[in-house]
Amino acid sequence: MIIIGEKINGAIPSVAEAIANKDAEHIKYLAKSQADAGSHFIDVCASTDVEVELETMKWLIDLVQKATDTPIAVDSPSAQICAECLKMCNKPGLVNSVSMEGDKTDIIFPAIAGTEWECVALLCDDSGIPQSGEQRLKVFAAIMDRAKEFDIDPSRLHIDPLVEMLCTSEDGINVVLEVIREIKKQYPTIHVTGGASNISFNLPARKFINQAFLVLSMGAGMDSAIINPLHKHMMGLIYATEALMGDDEYCINYINGYREGLYGPGK
Amino acid sequence: MIIIGEKINGAIPSVAEAIANKDAEHIKYLAKSQADAGSHFIDVCASTDVEVELETMKWLIDLVQKATDTPIAVDSPSAQICAECLKMCNKPGLVNSVSMEGDKTDIIFPAIAGTEWECVALLCDDSGIPQSGEQRLKVFAAIMDRAKEFDIDPSRLHIDPLVEMLCTSEDGINVVLEVIREIKKQYPTIHVTGGASNISFNLPARKFINQAFLVLSMGAGMDSAIINPLHKHMMGLIYATEALMGDDEYCINYINGYREGLYGPGK
16 A cells, blocks of 8 residues: 655644744654655645745755655645646655646646656546546546656556545445446556545544545555555554455565554554 | 344353353343444354253343343354254344254254244355355355245345455455355345454454454445444444445434444544
């Protein structure tokens, strides 16, 4: 499982405060602790006003790179900002994200063509998030056509099928699970990713929904996730699910992860 | 999800002690608390020497029936004891279990023919637990043939595909998940059940394996489980998984279960 540590995001009040106060130590702590917990990428999202976003991103990226060698996931709603931020990074990481909205692929795909940068691609376009599985797969096909134009191998893409909140769904996540299975069938080396918390919006005891969502999605083929790697119960379930899906022969990673304290004793 | 409460089992040391000391209150407490936690059946298993098993089962069954109206799952390795115990029950429950071993179906299927009793059926025969999915499905076909002879509707059967411990598996639970999917495809109204703890034998932090196993199995079609209904994290994941699989429109059961305290706040 590819873990994208989500904790450096200005939408989180304590991070917004650290940004406002130029609290470098807090940002470095978040970077280091997420790297130590097994993150493969450290997501960096300023969530500031657009006028100060680029300078904030630079400040954050510099701090993360002082704290850890773990690659960065450059996260901005602006494709232009993403493209600028790539140049600030010491090594290839992950762009978060493109979609078929506007000129996103026109800006980001050329910027990562011929590099080792990976990229999150959301299955939406200018008409929003498609409702049916078929429509999402059409957006997926369009993204893959664009990626091919720039010779970006499927193994560099993390497709986010975009899960909407469960409380207003009539069919649960069945459509999303079908989309994940179909994507992995078409491109076995592609990654499927997603956040694990939008799904539980407006529901009580959100952790159960988030955890069961992640396990079910991994069962369908999700192999990348934007999560809090310091959440030990979630991490324990991820290690367990990999072992159950046959991706961890004789449970070696599960047992080592336990010994290294990457997850807790279980509740 | 059909919950079969597992806590009245003489293999559990505190229950063995209660049986030895004739501690009726402890047994009644286990029955009542599991019923209150949402069990659909209360499993009763003496796990004593065979000479005293029938009288122990009678003592246990009488106590459970004093404590709750929830139907009983009569649980014995002996088909003859199961058949005797059915007569002690005030209302139809669940027989745990038949398989294609020896004369089990010859004894139990006639005993429940023409009644409303349900029955757990394990996918094993006189040669043990089959290794391949195909072989398990052959045992399944044999059980269904026997059930048909006695006019036992598939909706009265809970098929246990028998999961072996993960630590010695090379392929995880993929074979079992395929078997579950195929069984539900062949008989949409049949139930698929299982225990959720053998799987984690010999591994650390077993709860994570048990929980992820149950969520993945539910994703494949499992709709019945022999578990501890007082384990709030497990129950929270079960409610969440039902909502995610589209079996709980607008999450009504999930929200009500939370309000009624059937599971915790989440960790």
